[in-house]
Amino acid sequence: MQKFRILLAASAAALAVQAAPAFAERGSDGDLKIIFWQAVSTLNPYLSGGTKEVYSSSMVIEPLARYDETGTLVPMLAADIPTIENGGVTADMKSITWKLKPGLKWSDGTPVTADDAIFTWKYCTAPDGGCAQAAYYEGVTNVEAIDPSTIKISFSEPKPYPYSAFVGAQSPLIQAAQFKDCMGAKAPECTAANFGPIGTGPFVVKEFKPNDVITFEANPNYRDPAKPAFATATLKGGGDAASAARSVLETGEYDYAWNMQVEPEVLEQMMQAGKGKIEVAFGTQVERIDLNPFGVDPSLGDKRSTKEAGPHPALSDPAVRRALSIAIDRDILVEAGYGANGKPTCNILPAPDIYVSTAVDWCLKQDIEGANKLLEDAGWKMGPDGIREKNGVKLSFLYQTSTNSVRQGTQALVKDMWKQIGVDVELRNISASVFFGGDPASPDTFQKFYADVQMYTNNFDGTDPEKYMAGWKCDKAPTPANGWQGENEPRYCNPEYDKLVDTLGKTGKLEERAAIAKQLNDMLSNDGAQIPLIHRGQPSAVNVTLDGVRMNAWDSELWNVADWSRKK
Template sequence: MKLKTLMLGAAAAFALAPASAMAERGSDGEVKIIYWQAPSILNPFLSGGTKDVESASMIIEPLARYNEKGELVPWLVDEVPTVGNGGVSADLTTITWKISSGIKWSDGSDFTSADVKFTYDYCTHPEGGCAQLTKFENVESVDTPDANTVVVKFAGPTPNPYGPFVGGESPILQAAQFANCLGAAASTCTEQNFNPIGTGPFVVDEFKPNDVITMSANPNYRDPAKPAFAKVTFKGGGSAAASGTAVMETGEFDYAWNLQLAPDVIAKMQEGGKGTPVAGFGPLVERIMLNQTNPDPNLPEGERSTAMHPHPFLQEPAVYKAMSMAIDRPLLVEIGYGQAGKVSCNWVPAPAAFASEKLSCDTQDIEGAKAMLDAAGIVDSDGDGVREHNGVPLSILYQTSTNAVRQDFQALIKDWWSQIGIETELRNIEASVFFGGDAGSPDTFQKFYADVEMYANTFNGTDPQAYLGNGLCDKAPRPDTQWQGENISRFCMPEFDALHAELTKTADMAERARIGRELNDMMVENGGMIPLVHRGRLSAHANSLGGVVLNVWDSELWNVADWHRIDG
């Protein structure tokens, strides 16, 4: 089966099985999942890494989430609040959630509105560092009039009130378990962060960071017939190639995530007959982030990669525009993703209404890049092949996670940049470390101790308001946030902040889309990042695993409670 077919029909091909096909809780034995980026923590508020958010989503859950069509669906509540059903106030300043009755934490205690309010207090604590803080942008208060009611009040009219407590990135923490983990203490709570009590279908038996998680079926899960699997082995680490092989060729594992591999490699694996790739396009973009601050190791610790020291040349338009012009994106798509990739000039390529058509980047222009640098007076004055800007050589450290496709991209881009007079040192870091949230590590993508770094990320749902908030000045990781924060490039532009504030107050969908496109353009045109490839999400499951529905709008493991074993 070709990847193009998979892109068009993944969800339809593996729709949920009817209830009669589901086994009793725990009767299907063990399911084995492999993520080649190993989880390092099970608290998504302390990590922006997808592998941490998705592994945690099997245990802790939000009030509502998005299905495979991008539709908002109730999860721990009776219905999604809207203006029509009275759950959202007519003036758009309040949203009221009604928690479903009888929901229990995995320890048997009641799940209540107090846990929801605590989660808000936890993430917004002024002495803490929360990786998901943009979800709570513009929230004024969270009130709990009774055990089953949560009232979120916003500072002003908020047409999209579905940031807090929605999607895999904004789950609910148990107040009793995390009571002593507020503020600066958050990162010290190892037991809580590694073994969260949840409402999800599974509970943690043992968590070995950057290695393996073992889980069991939650005995207090709200549906007595689910999950079908009694045990989960969630293996982390290795490579995308090894993960794909383990599902599609050897049958050792049941589900492999994010098979970032060349198309011919996927096709060869599928010939093994043990598994099937599934794919779909959401808003996932492989990009190069440009550090707006100086990562020089000679700077004092605590000042590197902070706003105290601007980058010596990456804020110069001629430099970052020339770097982008030198890249052959169609070739990157061809060698890296085939039909599972598209050239992207945008930070937000989907949904279509938010995808800008203003930017053009699908044609490489080495000579034009050289001419742009020459015109800006950025030339090689000493004949060593490297241009200088105000006496500083255009010499950069380019880092990314360890992955065959990414290392291929690095090698090609290094060559293209050398052709325009930019010297590049390549570095790759083990993915579980790079995408981890350890404030003490110098190698995380949040700390950004390099000039440029490459990765991909996405957002939950179909409205990118919170995601676009990643460009706000105050969301930059820094020492006083324990290096948490979504503004990885340290981009800071007052006009961007003002326009994003306008987005939060705009109700008309056409106008929201227009503002979203303008924010996208502002980030790219002003050097926050260089988009490369709009990537399809490609994973694989065993032919014996039923119930899998690939979801590009939320956690891929969103419906793991419905997974079951297919006989024969």
């Protein structure tokens, strides 16, 4: 336990001291132009697990603390980071107490208080609310106001790593006054609040056109009177990754383009124009394939892709899931789509180093012969059409992902690899703004998973994986009952896994936490919960005239947008 206390103290002491640019005055640098080729559908991250929603909303709403570019926990709305040493974390580790910075105001001029934190917790944990970030409040039994600026969070059991609720871009504070009538099932109906949250960040929403463009203005009540340097910001959505890259690297029309999932040789050619550069940070992003364990036939209606649909006639077979994985040549996928920005992996948890398992490497080498033998031994016989079948069920799958040239290239390569083992694939791509949008009325979101197979990437805030690994617990699967929200898109359910996550939450020593995290990773990979493909870097394009960008793989890439300015 002493080692963990030292870790907490070191984390709090190592606050980043990198100097930010000095600004003449707020708003002196005009308009900041950002482009997300995956358009934003809401500015409420509690109603969408999409990275684009989390990043864009981080310009407006903030947590008590977040992670800097080194992975160090730094205060945002909080005055400091609570630890056992400074009395902010109790010795029994069953509660943590945060102090707000003095004089904090919402952008409408009203004070930020502990009651807003209490409300945020109740909002995300409300029945039928479908909160996409529920894992951040796992084990929280109460949030209370000691006084207007002091927030106490209590846990059901000792919490050796207590930095979950209200920490990181995925768990910000929302204003109680604005969202008071948006609890539970009413949450998605509060369009005005979801599209224009009142926040504490450097910008306020002026206008939001869903799946298109957001215009922001500098927050007149931002806590630093000299920031932000930009008077306005425009976040354009839509198009494709190559066009977004070109708008920064070749034409210089935009200042920042997120998620440059573009072939490496294309990016190299664009950068020759000298207008911009690619900044890359490696964090925890893994491109992965979900295999649906449940039936997806449209005739199943509301039961489709849920436990009530019954087991998938083919993908519930462990032999099929493993064969699909070892039939993939990950080296080719990296070479074709990622270059130096990708590494083949069998792990869902690829970083930090202390948590990286070396026990799962069976998928790294393509084995077509082995995959065919697995299927043959499991009774899946090759038909005259080249497609394997068993008991009248064919290995024929719908494979969906978001629209992106690299992802479509990956789909085509995987389809050819799977064809070599007698698996037929129909490819489908969906606009990223829809696929990751989280609209409970849409049949095309990755949460609904109305397909046999789907592909995307995911990661987590910070450097501790506890809340991320909790996302595969049985009760985190998206269903009609929770508005199709939840982190467990692959619908993995293993009671032993759930127990081990709970053990992680009670374990204090860093080495022991790392050992448990590796076990959890190995269970996910070996059980075929998902097929990990590529440990991806996070490349974004930055205009050469933009100053202050500190690429961050541990939080929102826009985490320090208040410090951005135009080079003079």
